[in-house]
Amino acid sequence: MNTTAATPELTVAAWPGTAARLLRDDLGSGTEDLAAYTAQGGYQPLPDPDGLLDAIDLSGLLGRGGAAFPLAVKLRTVRDNGRRAGGAVIIANGEEGEPASVKDRWLLRHRPHLVLDGLRLAARIVGADRAYLYVSDSRAAEVAAGALAELAERTDGPPVSVVTVTAGYVAGEETAAVRFVNGGPAKPSDKPPRPFEHGVAGLPTVVSNVETLANLPFLLRHGSEAFRAAGTSTSPGTFLATVTGGGRPAALYELPHGTAFSELLDVYGVPADEVRGVLMGGYFTGLMNRDVLDTTLDHETMQRVGSGLGCGAVSLITDECPIAVAASVMAYFDRENAGQCGSCFNGTAAMSAVTSALRDGAATTEDLARLERWSVVLRGRGACATLDAATNVAATLLRSFPQEVARHLESSCSSCGSALYNAMRPYEVEAVMTP
Numbered sequence: 001m002n003t004t005a006a007t008p009e010l011t012v013a014a015w016p017g018t019a020a021r022l023l024r025d026d027l028g029s030g031t032e033d034l035a036a037y038t039a040q041g042g043y044q045p046l047p048d049p050d051g052l053l054d055a056i057d058l059s060g061l062l063g064r065g066g067a068a069f070p071l072a073v074k075l076r077t078v079r080d081n082g083r084r085a086g087g088a089v090i091i092a093n094g095e096e097g098e099p100a101s102v103k104d105r106w107l108l109r110h111r112p113h114l115v116l117d118g119l120r121l122a123a124r125i126v127g128a129d130r131a132y133l134y135v136s137d138s139r140a141a142e143v144a145a146g147a148l149a150e151l152a153e154r155t156d157g158p159p160v161s162v163v164t165v166t167a168g169y170v171a172g173e174e175t176a177a178v179r180f181v182n183g184g185p186a187k188p189s190d191k192p193p194r195p196f197e198h199g200v201a202g203l204p205t206v207v208s209n210v211e212t213l214a215n216l217p218f219l220l221r222h223g224s225e226a227f228r229a230a231g232t233s234t235s236p237g238t239f240l241a242t243v244t245g246g247g248r249p250a251a252l253y254e255l256p257h258g259t260a261f262s263e264l265l266d267v268y269g270v271p272a273d274e275v276r277g278v279l280m281g282g283y284f285t286g287l288m289n290r291d292v293l294d295t296t297l298d299h300e301t302m303q304r305v306g307s308g309l310g311c312g313a314v315s316l317i318t319d320e321c322p323i324a325v326a327a328s329v330m331a332y333f334d335r336e337n338a339g340q341c342g343s344c345f346n347g348t349a350a351m352s353a354v355t356s357a358l359r360d361g362a363a364t365t366e367d368l369a370r371l372e373r374w375s376v377v378l379r380g381r382g383a384c385a386t387l388d389a390a391t392n393v394a395a396t397l398l399r400s401f402p403q404e405v406a407r408h409l410e411s412s413c414s415s416c417g418s419a420l421y422n423a424m425r426p427y428e429v430e431a432v433m434t435p
Contacts, residue, residue, distance in 0.1 A: 010102065015255040016267065018230060021218045021238055022211065023254040027110050031143055034150040037113035041221055043154070049125045053079070056125075056216070058224035060236040064103075065093060065172075065209030066284060066310045068299050074206055077196045079126040081204035089200040090128045090158075091181065092119045094135040094210040095165060095172035098282040099332070100313035103240035104210045106252055108133075108140035111214070112147035118213030120157035121220060126206055131160045133210075134177045136167035169336035173384045174207035176338075187338040188384035209311075211240055231257035235298035239309070245278075245316030246270035257298040264297065270316060277317040277400065281310020283329050284389040286396030287322055306396070321415035323408050326397040327355040333390045343381040347374060348390045355394070361411030368405065372398055 014020035024032065037043070046052060057072035082088025092115060096104040107115055115133070123131045135141050141164045148160055163181055165171050171186040178199045180186040199205025215237065219227055228236045235257035243251045243264065251268055265272055277289045285308035295301050302309045317325055334352040337344045354371045357363040375394035378387055398405060407413050 009249045010106070011249055011251040012106065013251065013253055013267075015238070015253055015259070018238065018254070018256050020254050022107065022111070022114065022214050022240060023252070024111065031109065031146075032111050032113060034113055034147070037111075037117070042113055042117050042217060043120070043156070044217070044220055046121060046124050046156070046220065049121075052121060052216070052220055053125050055219050055224045059219055059227040060224075060234070061212065061215055061219070061227070062235065062299065063209055064211035064215075064239055064312065066098070066282065068309070071208065071212055074196060074208065075122060075125050078204045078206045081196060082127050085202075085204055087203045088126045088128045089130050089132070089203050089205040090119065090123045090126060091132045091134050091174075091177050091195075091200070091205060091207045092210050092213055093172060093174070093177055093207050094133060094137075094140060095167070095177065096136070096311075097167060097169045097172040098284075098311050098313060099169075100244065100279065100282045100315050101242045101311045102250065103242055103252060103312060105137045105140050107210055107214055107240075108135060108137065109143050112140075112144045113150075114214045114217060115210045116144070116147055116151065116160065118210075118216040119160065121216040122206060122208060122213055123158050124156075126204075128206070129158050130200070131158045132181055132200070133160055133162045134165065134181065135162065136165050136171060138164065169332070170338045170384055170386060176384070177207050178205055187340055190383050232298050232300070234300050235309075239297075239312050241297070241312045241314055243268050243314045243316070245314075246274065246318045255297065259297045261292055261295045261297060264314065265293075270318065274318045275316055276320070277322050279313075279315035279317070279325065279329070281308045282313040282315075283332065284308065284310050284385065284392060286389075286392035286394075287317070287326060287400055288396065289322075289400040291400075306399075319415070321359075321404065321413055322397065322401045323355070323404050323413065324359050324416050326393055327352070327359040329393055330355045330390060333386055333393070337386050338384065341382040341387070343378060344384075344387040344390075347378045347381070347387055350374065351390050351394050355397070358405065358408045359416055361408055361413070361416075363409065365409065368398070368409070 012025050061071045062068040078088050094104045094108050144162050165186045173188045175189040176186045178195050181200050195205040195207050231237045238254050238256050241253045278292045330352040334348040337348050354367045371394050375391045379391045
């Protein structure tokens with residue numbers, strides 16, 4: 001376990017009893033250079049790209065950016081479409097617009113060659129003749145550029161361009177990334193077409209999260225059976241979890257899918273009886289109450305309880321009132337929506353107004369009825385998933401915290417009465433990543 005000097009508020013640790021595949025907790029504030037990475041087996045030759053694709057398929061590797069889409073399906077589709085179209089493109093998406101997550105920035109700042117190696121392998125599989133690393137963190141862009149300079153003499157893979165975008169919640173959405181690389185704004189576009197059909201320069205394009213790609217060197221060296229040695233049958237492998245809250249510094253763990261939530265609390269150092277709930281998977285999937293204490297951290301379990309693992313971010317709710325948390329997160333969606341779709345622009349504003357009024361003891365039963373209706377009828381509208389995220393917050397708040405909602409209707413919440421809650425802590429962790 002190591003608390004890095006460059007990021008004094010972030011503890012980085014492998015999981016007890018599990019060999020790390022992505023994290024190195026011995027780097028301190030430094031960056032793994034090319035010599036150190038190759039000494040550990042990096043940049044292995046790839047004589048059989050189709051064979052690696054088959055191994056990815058057998059591994060069951062799911063996307064780590066939030067949607068958990070099977071990587072093999074994405075790669076095979078773009079490979080086949082690219083052969084028909086005469087070319088393909090790949091984007092390693094490290095924008096990480098989710099404010100509760102730091103995993104992608106950590107990988108890019110400290111293990112850039114692991115990401116670039118995975119990008120190289122994916123590019124070879126799909127036959128891409130150009131590749132992009134898409135980031136919003138200036139320090140990550142600087143480190144990645146230095147790593148690419150170290151690779152100047154290597155020719156195993158297409159040239160890689162680092163593209164830096166202004167940070168934003170919607171900027172990391174796959175069509176926003178394609179749109180920005182194509183010279184437009186970093187805002188989502190209507191689907192279809194999706195990038196695997198028509199992406200950068202009109203070519204089929206893979207847009208894959210950097211953590212997802214960082215798993216490929218392990219698969220090349222060790223194979224699908226070794227990959228499945230950790231995790232569950234339907235959520236195989238390890239994943240990076242950003243954990244915040246409970247009055248403790250943020251932590252970045254690499255843990256196996258299927259880990260008990262209670263075990264995560266033990267390692268993080270927050271007693272279970274202090275946990276009122278959690279924002280699971282970042283902001284997108286909404287809130288859970290204390291039922292989370294009986295869950296395991298894998299996609300199938302989270303789906304079964306009406307939540308999601310998402311990008312692996314876990315924000316604990318301890319002293320905070322869940323109503324205030326929901327109001328602050330909803331205000332974030334209201335600020336961060338792309339402003340392109342009326343349903344989202346107006347819907348996030350309306351839901352933010354109701355949750356803020358509920359926090360302040362000014363909401364009525366009619367307001368709550370409208371919020372409940374909006375959480376259903378607004379779902380699925382708009383060009384991206386921002387509105388879905390807001391409806392998830394509304395629906396899970398009403399479902400998971402009915403007693404707190406009732407108290408706020410009576411203006412009797414002691415937590416909110418003592419001070420106005422601001423979701424900057426712990427639900428925004430950008431500050432811990434300052435170089």
